[in-house]
Amino acid sequence: MPRTTHNRIETAIETVDREITYVADERQAFSRFTTRTRELSPEQTAHGTAVGGDTMAVSTGGQQLQSNGLRSVRDAYEETVMAVPHYETVYGESLAESLAAEFGTAVATQLLDGQQLTPVLRETIIAAGERAMTEREEFGERLETERAALEEIRETLSEIESRAAVIGESIGDATESAQLGQYDAELERLEADCEQLATQRQRLLHRRSSGRLSGVDADSLVGFLYDDRAETCPALAEITDCIGTIRRQRERCLR
Secondary structure, eight states: OOOOOOOOHHHHHHHHHHHHHHHHHHHHHHHHHHHHHTTSOOOOOOOSSOOOGEEEEETTTOOEEHHHHHHHHHHHHHTGGGGGGTHHHHHHOOOOHHHHHHHOOOOOOHHHHOOOOOHHHHHHHHHHHHHHHHHHHHHHHHHHHHHHHHHHHHHHHHHHHHHHHHOOOHHTTTOOOHHHHHHHHHHHHHHHHHHHHHHHHHHHHHTOOOOOTOOOOSSHHHHHTTTSSSSSSSHHHHHHHHHHHHHHHHHTTOO
16 A cells, blocks of 8 residues: 655654653653752751751851752752753753742742751752652653554554555546445545544543643643644644545545
8 A cells, every 4th residue: 555654743753752751851850859859968057057967157247158958959959950951942941940930939039048958948849859750750641642642643544545545546447437436435434534533633632731840831732742833733734634635536536
């Protein structure tokens, strides 16, 4: 049977694969960040000495400066979460912006302007890091589902289009109306298969969301992935093209 290509679906799969890599890298980065934060000793004193021997700097005027604990958390964040290969391209945020996006303004303020890595702050950061890991894991699962759906549509369309192409080649040689009628009936079934495929895709899109993930503002996964494309629903666009081709072949059966 003739080979068919679906460039829009192929490009969509490449996009999904890239996002899968991104979220996997981010999940690993948050795992490393959380581990490093968990290894830090919290500070509970206001007299220049921290629990666990982590010394707090004190200015000559008696004003407390930031502790080594807070600086260690910020360093860990910059060296893990902000060090993923795609960070500048996708986010390009400052440390303050990224901390606020991931942990909330209050925690970010404590990390940037506070004086101590208190037990409560440390546990809050660890919990937020674990939550970020879970979000990436769940988002990665949605991406894997989308990839599988795209592959299934691609394979089904290839089968339909290949069969339609074979029938199209036969239409030109047909001389009897009964034979043309048989070809039209088979094309009609293929058209119905395409319409069913489109319906299934639309149902999937309507019940799916991108989920809660920092940096994802789109209302749907498809919007997040494809809003910058000429066709924001590449799979549906391919199905529509297939239906159009089949209908043109059916028109040839009317001669």
